[in-house]
Amino acid sequence: xxxxxxxxxxxxxxxxxxxxxxxxxxxxxxxxxxxxxxxxxxxxxxxxxxxxxxxxxxxxxxxxxxxxxxxxxxxxxxxxxxxxxxxxxxxxxxxxxxxxxxxxxxxxxxxxxxxxxxxxxxxxxxxxxxxxxxxxxxxxxxxxxxxxxxxxxxxxxxxxxxxxxxxxxxxxxxxxxxxxxxxxxxxxxxxxxxxxxxxxxxxxxxxxxxxxxxxxxxxx
Amino acid sequence: xxxxxxxxxxxxxxxxxxxxxxxxxxxxxxxxxxxxxxxxxxxxxxxxxxxxxxxxxxxxxxxxxxxxxxxxxxxxxxxxxxxxxxxxxxxxxxxxxxxxxxxxxxxxxxxxxxxxxxxxxxxxxxxxxxxxxxxxxxxxxxxxxxxxxxxxxxxxxxxxxxxxxxxxxxxxxxxxxxxxxxxxxxxxxxxxxxxxxxxxxxxxxxxxxxxxxxxxxxxxxxxxxxxxxxxxxxxxxxxxxxxxxxxxxxxxxxxxxxxxxxxxxxxxxxxxxxxxxxxxxxxxxxxxxxxxxxxxxxxxxxxxxxxxxxxxxxxxxxxxxxxxxxxxxxxxxxxxxxxxxxxxxxxxxxxxxxxxxxxxxxxxxxxxxxxxxxxxxxxxxxxxxxxxxxxxxxxxxxxxxxxxxxxxxxxxxxxxxxxxxxxxxxxxxxxxxxxxxxxxxxxxxxxxxxxxxxxxxxxxxxxxxxxx
Ligand code: SF4
Numbered sequence: 001x002x003x004x005x006x007x008x009x010x011x012x013x014x015x016x017x018x019x020x021x022x023x024x025x026x027x028x029x030x031x032x033x034x035x036x037x038x039x040x041x042x043x044x045x046x047x048x049x050x051x052x053x054x055x056x057x058x059x060x061x062x063x064x065x066x067x068x069x070x071x072x073x074x075x076x077x078x079x080x081x082x083x084x085x086x087x088x089x090x091x092x093x094x095x096x097x098x099x100x101x102x103x104x105x106x107x108x109x110x111x112x113x114x115x116x117x118x119x120x121x122x123x124x125x126x127x128x129x130x131x132x133x134x135x136x137x138x139x140x141x142x143x144x145x146x147x148x149x150x151x152x153x154x155x156x157x158x159x160x161x162x163x164x165x166x167x168x169x170x171x172x173x174x175x176x177x178x179x180x181x182x183x184x185x186x187x188x189x190x191x192x193x194x195x196x197x198x199x200x201x202x203x204x205x206x207x208x209x210x211x212x213x214x215x216x217x218x219x220x
Numbered sequence: 221x222x223x224x225x226x227x228x229x230x231x232x233x234x235x236x237x238x239x240x241x242x243x244x245x246x247x248x249x250x251x252x253x254x255x256x257x258x259x260x261x262x263x264x265x266x267x268x269x270x271x272x273x274x275x276x277x278x279x280x281x282x283x284x285x286x287x288x289x290x291x292x293x294x295x296x297x298x299x300x301x302x303x304x305x306x307x308x309x310x311x312x313x314x315x316x317x318x319x320x321x322x323x324x325x326x327x328x329x330x331x332x333x334x335x336x337x338x339x340x341x342x343x344x345x346x347x348x349x350x351x352x353x354x355x356x357x358x359x360x361x362x363x364x365x366x367x368x369x370x371x372x373x374x375x376x377x378x379x380x381x382x383x384x385x386x387x388x389x390x391x392x393x394x395x396x397x398x399x400x401x402x403x404x405x406x407x408x409x410x411x412x413x414x415x416x417x418x419x420x421x422x423x424x425x426x427x428x429x430x431x432x433x434x435x436x437x438x439x440x441x442x443x444x445x446x447x448x449x450x451x452x453x454x455x456x457x458x459x460x461x462x463x464x465x466x467x468x469x470x471x472x473x474x475x476x477x478x479x480x481x482x483x484x485x486x487x488x489x490x491x492x493x494x495x496x497x498x499x500x501x502x503x504x505x506x507x508x509x510x511x512x513x514x515x516x517x518x519x520x521x522x523x524x525x526x527x528x529x530x531x532x533x534x535x536x537x538x539x540x541x542x543x544x545x546x547x548x549x550x551x552x553x554x555x556x557x558x559x560x561x562x563x564x565x566x567x568x569x570x571x572x573x574x575x576x577x578x579x580x581x582x583x584x585x586x587x588x589x590x591x592x593x594x595x596x597x598x599x600x601x602x603x604x605x606x607x608x609x610x611x612x613x614x615x616x617x618x619x620x621x622x623x624x625x626x627x628x629x630x631x632x633x634x635x636x637x638x639x640x641x642x643x644x645x646x647x648x649x650x651x652x653x654x655x656x657x658x659x660x661x662x663x664x665x666x667x668x669x670x671x672x673x674x675x676x677x678x679x680x681x682x683x684x685x686x687x688x
């Protein structure tokens with residue numbers, strides 16, 4: 001018997017033991033199939049009022065910075081101003097699907113390629129965002145490499161406001177609707193990377209970005 | 221990791237005298253205990269969410285075989301390779317074989333308590349693989365050759381001066397004392413480790429049966445790095461960590477960071493499914509998932525099964541008056557505090573940790589904060605009962621408990637002897653109504669006086685009350 005069979009055998013024995021103890025029902029297989037098909041939600045805290053407003057408030061609590069514009073073409077200017085104000089380098093990379101924005105005109109050197117760890121800024125989009133917690137959700141793919149939001153010291157995320165949903169449950173529902181199965185990695189990003197390992201003092205920029213700038217800009 | 225919990229009493233005595241340790245542990249109070257209290261109010265019905273979380277874990281445990289098979293099937297369909305390990309040695313052997321198969325020389329590791337159970341790092345070093353811990357706390361411990369003392373904040377027992385010394389020694393850089401500077405230095409030392417590692421090793425907070433995914437939760441981002449950059453990823457987790465659906469794990473994720481660190485959500489939550497596709501620029505080409513039993517299956521179906529609900533948040537230890545004073549090392553193995561006092565004897569044998577079930581005042585704080593409603597005080601009591609049944613108590617304790625049981629079953633004699641007892645004790649208390657030393661139980665009055673009873677038993681007072 002290999003380890004797999006031994007472990008599963010022990011689990012099966014234990015299950016018989018406990019079913020005898022707890023009188024578990026024979027309907028188990030049915031309820032399992034139902035549970036998978038219906039994937040019921042647990043209790044959710046209601047998000048009261050405007051999703052955008054909730055999202056922005058939660059972002060600030062997570063120490064993310066938030067800017068807003070109605071003109072998507074203006075995004076590079078906002079990024080340039082943000083970086084200049086903080087005296088940060090203006091070189092970086094973006095997701096291929098954002099390469100058409102006028103980066104050069106704004107005085108930025110943003111290249112459309114995956115990050116190589118030397119890059120100072122990483123610009124991404126987001127699959128959606130969650131108002132309950134101020135979280136960005138990104139899905140890996142050819143056009144959306146996950147390292148762009150991870151290796152650079154500054155992460156800029158451009159968010160289409162109609163993609164803000166109330167909860168993580170709503171976000172899963174969008175994934176189910178738009179894809180058959182989750183991609184290689186789904187990342188939920190909630191503010192800059194941090195650690196409190198030394199004397200329980202929260203310090204930003206542990207291994208990932210020191211700062212996250214969310215720019216809310218509609219596509220049209 | 222060697223189970224050294226047999227020495228609990230000796231270790232606890234040493235730790236109790238360590239003021240520096242208690243100062244360090246007091247930080248847990250303000251950050252984690254205070255932080256938790258502040259964020260649980262964000263959830264309207266926190267208690268209802270705890271009940272739902274417990275139900276999710278029970279659903280998984282009650283049909284564990286089914287959910288594991290479902291997980292295995294889904295994960296395999298996406299290109300992951302599932303390995304089953306009966307014990308820590310199996311895990312070490314499997315990881316070494318994976319390393320040999322893929323020509324791995326260096327590994328970057330994010331925090332994994334399960335790998336601590338196995339003593340994986342030493343085993344891999346012996347197999348010729350250089351392993352670097354990348355969680356800041358675990359990295360510091362690796363430099364210091366120490367074990368973690370908390371499952372969430374592994375290096376809570378050290379202050380920044382000690383860490384500054386370690387870094388100056390090992391990095392050969394001028395000694396820094398600012399916390400931000402120390403973090404920056406570790407970041408710069410570890411970044412090349414991520415970029416050059418052949419293999420990433422992580423734990424797995426949860427497995428999702430529905431999608432065959434492993435979910436990991438980190439604040440630092442090292443969990444994302446070790447699962448994104450190296451060409452091989454090995455995730456090691458316990459067989460009990462499976463949950464049915466994405467919605468189910470979401471319920472647990474509302475409670476895990478709140479209970480653990482007082483955060484509404486952890487910085488990074490990554491759902492990892494399968495290997496890199498031909499289109500992906502990054503991600504591992506090989507994804508191995510190791511499922512460890514190590515005694516868990518023997519807890520299943522027993523009167524201790526609820527312990528397997530545990531999601532390793534650490535709240536029970538943060539709130540435990542025993543842990544708060546002695547820290548994690550005294551417990552002698554990977555898991556400290558109330559959950560460790562139960563898990564260590566269950567996984568390593570009650571005989572090997574006779575003191576742990578008794579390392580609790582049964583104040584109830586652990587059970588009250590546990591996000592998955594594990595009745596920790598009840599489980600501790602179960603273990604004490606088992607010790608009694610197996611004759612593991614001292615002769616004195618057994619004699620006292622047996623006498624008490626006999627007395628309690630004989631109401632007349634009970635009533636008579638308690639009447640004498642309280643009158644005697646009243647006399648001993650004198651004018652001040654305090655007893656300085658209790659004959660037969662000196663430990664009780666070593667550090668405090670025992671308040672003398674009024675001279676009448678409860679039953680006598682009750683009878684009087686009934687007639688007046
Ligand atoms: S027993 Fe409960 S409180 Fe303790 S670590 Fe596990 S889940 Fe958290």
